Amino acid sequence: MAETKSEVFGNFSILGKAIPRVDARAKVTGEAKYAADYEFADMLWGQIKRSPYPHARILNIDTSKAERLPGVKAVTTGKDFGGFKWGWSGPTRDEEPLAVEKVRYLYEGVAAVAAVDEDTANEACDLIEVEYEPLPGVFDVLEAMKPGAPLVHENRPGNICVEYHWNFGDVDKAFAESYLVREDTFQTPRMAKGYLEPPAVVSYWPDSNHVVYIGAKGSPYFPYRLLSRCFNLPLSNVRIITPIIGSDFGGTKNDMTPADYSAVMLAKKTGRPVKIVTSQYDVLTTDLRRHPMWLTVKTGVTKDGILKATYLKAVADGGAYTRMSPLTMMLTGCLTTLPYKLPNYKYDCYNYFTNNPSSAAMRGHGLYHSRFAADVQLDMIAEELGLDPVEIRMKNAIENPEPGKVYTAVNDVHVATCGVQECIEKVAEAVNWKARKGKKKVEGSKAYGMGFAAATYNSGTKLSAHNACAAIIRVCEDGSVNYLTGATDVGQGSDTIMCAIAAEVLGIGLEDIDLKRVDTAFTPVDPGSYGSRVTVLAGQAARNAALDVKQQLLEVAAQQFGVKPEDVEIKNKQVFVKSNPTRNMSWERLVRTACYDTPGKVIIGRGYSTQGISLLGLADFSKGVGDIGTNYSFTAEANEVEVDTETGVVKCTDNSVIAHDCGFPLNTQAVESQVQGGAYHQGIAAAIYEEFKMDSGQTLNANLIDYKRPRAYEAPMTQVIHVLTNDPYGPFGAKEASEGSCCSAPPAIVNAIYNATGVWIKDLPTQPEKVFWALKAKKEEKKGRKKK
C-alpha cells in the first residue's frame, strides 16, 4: 500500500504542511521532563495503602505501627480531608480522596504514607492495619440491575448511575413503514487507556497558604479547582505546573486519583515536597477504563437501503463512581444521527454502578460504541438487501452543505461542513474497492477480506460551565515571543499548533516563539485536553491573541511609516507598506521601536475562543438535543484482515486506508500521526486485541503482556488521505483529527472478518478463541444443513 505522501495545502507560510514539533529536540535527547522526573531537595516518597476488598465497610484504621517505622514522616487517611467529596458535577460528587466509610472497588485507596524513600513508604503501607467488614458486591450490570442487588451507593437505588430517554420523530411509525427491520446486539469491552507513563505527582507547600502541584494532567485546571476546594484555598494560591505528559487518551489524566490528593496532603503535613509515582500494576487495576457496553440496535430501511429509523438501547458498566459517565452516555447516543441521514431516532440508556474500577472517557469517547454497532449493522443490512457496503453508505451519507448553509439532524445537531461522501469515495478508490469483487479470498488456511466503515466525531467539545480557551502572547524587546497557553499538549502536538498559528498570524518564524506550558500562576484558565477540543478552541485563542499583538504593532509601524495601520503588513519578519513594499523595516526593529520609543510600550496580546459558547447554544443532556461539538469531523476507512481459519488469529494487513475530514490539516504530519495512531491503537487494537479480563472486581490481566498491547510487527502501514472542507467554525477551517479515527476502525475490522470468513463477531475484541468458535459453529451449521 502506498504510504502517505507529504502534501502542502493552502497558501500559508507555516500552516498546511509538515511542521516540525517544538518539543522535538527535548524528546529525542531525553531532556523532556515528565512528572516523575522532577526531584527536589528534601523530597519524600509517598505510597498509597489500598483495600484488598472490592466492597467493604471500613471499621477502623490503625496507623500507629507505620508511624513508628524509622523514615516515615507522615501518614494520612480519608478523615484528614474533612468530608470533602468530588465528582463530575455538584449532584454526582460521590468520591472521597481516600475512602472513609466504605470501599467500592478493589485496591481503592484508604491511606497514604510519606517516607524518606520508596522502600520505606512501601513497608509502612504494609504496617497500616485496616479492619474491614466485607460486603457482597455486584460485578456486572446484570447483577447490578436485579431487584434487591447490593447497593454500591446506598443513596442510589437500583444502582442506576445515569439514564437518558430521548425520542426524535416517530420510530414506531417508521419501523412499520420500513421494508426491512433488523435488530442486533453488540458488545464492547472494558479497555485500558494505554498511556505508557504511569501518573506521577510532586507537591509542596512554599508556605502554609500556597500549594504547588506538578502532575501528569491533561486538564490541569481540574486539579486547580479541585485542590482549591479540597484545601480551602483561593484559586490564586493554587499553582499547578504541567510537565511534559506521557499521553492520556482520556480518563485518569483528566481526573484526580487518590495519589494526587494524598501527595498534597502529605506535603502539607510534612512541610516537604512529596512525590508519588503510581505503578503500572496500580494503573491497570485501578485507573479509569473504557466502559464495557451492550448495545441493541434496531434499524429500519427502505427496499433501496435508505435509513428510516434507528432505536438504540445502550447498557453500560460504570464501575464504582460516577466520574464522567453522564458524558459517556450522552456521547454514545447524541451523534448516532451522523454521518448518515436519519429521520427518526430513539435512544434509551442505562449506566449502572458496580464494584469494578470506575469507567470513564477514552479516545473515541462514546461514539466508538454506537458507531461500531450501527456501522456493522449497516453491512448486515446491505447484505440482506444485496447492496454493496460502499453503495449503501454513499446513499445515506450526509452531503456537504453549500457554503453558508447548515445540515440539521433530527436531534438538532448542526453540521456546516461534512466530507464523509468524499472520504468514502477516496478510500474506495484508494483500495480499488470495485475491482476487489470476486477476487480469490482464501490462500491455504488464511482467509482475506476487506471491510468498510465511516464515522464522525464532535470537535471542539462544549460542555456546561466553563468552555473558553485563552492565550497570552508576550513580545520581548528583542523580537522573541512567549506564548502562554492554558491548553495542554499530552502528545497530540497542540503546543506546536499553537505556536504555528501565532507565528503565521504575526508573520514571524516558528523558532521565534517559546511556549510556556500551563503554570496556573501565570497562564490563562482553560477547560483541558479532552473532547477533541484543543486545536479548534485553543487554536481560536491563539489566533485572537496573535491578532491583538499584531494590531498593537501595526499601529506603531503605521506611525513610523506615516500611514494607517491597515496599510501595513508583516510577512517573513519584514514589516512593510502594502502599496510600497520598499518602505519596510525588520520585525526586530519594529518591536524595539515599540518597546523603547519614549515612554515605551509593553506588548501583550490576549485572546480567547468564543465560538464554542456562542454559536448554537449548548447540548441538553437530558433531552439529547443540541451541539456537543463546535464542528464535526468525518472519516471513512477500509481495512484488510488476514484470518487464520485454523487458529482464529486475526491480523491487519498493510492494505489499510483512512480518509479523514479534519476541515483543514494545519500540520499534515501531526494529523497523519494522530489519525494513524488513533485508527490503530484505539481503533484496530480495540477491535482485535484488547480487553480486561475480570473476576469479582479483580483485573486478571494487569500487565502489558497478558493485556495484549499491539506491537510494531502487528501494525498496518495505514495510508492517510486528507479531505479538506474548510469549516467556518474552526481556526483556518480546522476540525478535530484525533478521535474520529478511533471510531471507523472497529466496524471496518468486523466487516472485514465477515468478508473473509462469513462470520459476524458482534462482541469485541475479535480475539482468536472467539473467532475460532464462531468459525467452528459455522462449519457445523453447514454440515447440519447438508445432512438435512
Added chain:
Amino acid sequence: MKKELKLKVNGQPYELYIKPKTLLVQVLRDHVGLTGTKRGCNDSSCGACTIMLNGMAVKSCSILALQANGCEVVTVEGLAKGNKLSPLQRAFLDHGSYQCGFCTPGMLMSSTALLAENPKPTKEEIKEGIDGNICRCTGYNSIIRAVTAVVKGEYKEAK
C-alpha cells in the same frame, strides 16, 4: 546493607553505594540523575527503560543494578555527540516518530542497538528489533519509516 557499584554511564565513571535490590533503572534515574530513561511498567513488558549495556539493548528494569557492575551503560542522553544528534535521533525528529515521547528513549536505544548489530535490516527485521518497545501514540508507522531512512543512508553520522 548497601553495596558498592562501579559502572560507566555515557562514558562517565560512577561509584555508588546502593541497596542490593535496586534495579538498574532506579540507579540511572534516582542515583545518577539521568531521567531520560523512563520507567513505564517495571516488569520489562513496555521497553521504555531500554538502555545499552555493553552494546546490547537491555530493559533496565529487568536487571539488578549490581548485575551491571563494571559494565558500560549508554542511555538516551549519551546518543548525541555534544550538540550533534545521532542519525537516528535526526531521523526520528524529521519523521515525527513520536508524539508524547515517553517511549522515544527506549525506541531510540533499541533501534540504535539493532543498527549496530545489523546495519541493513529488512522492514520485518526493523519491526522485530523494536517489538519489545510499546508505543501507544504513533501506530509505529513513523518510527519504522525513520529507521528505514537511516538504513537507506539518508542520515550520516555527524562529524
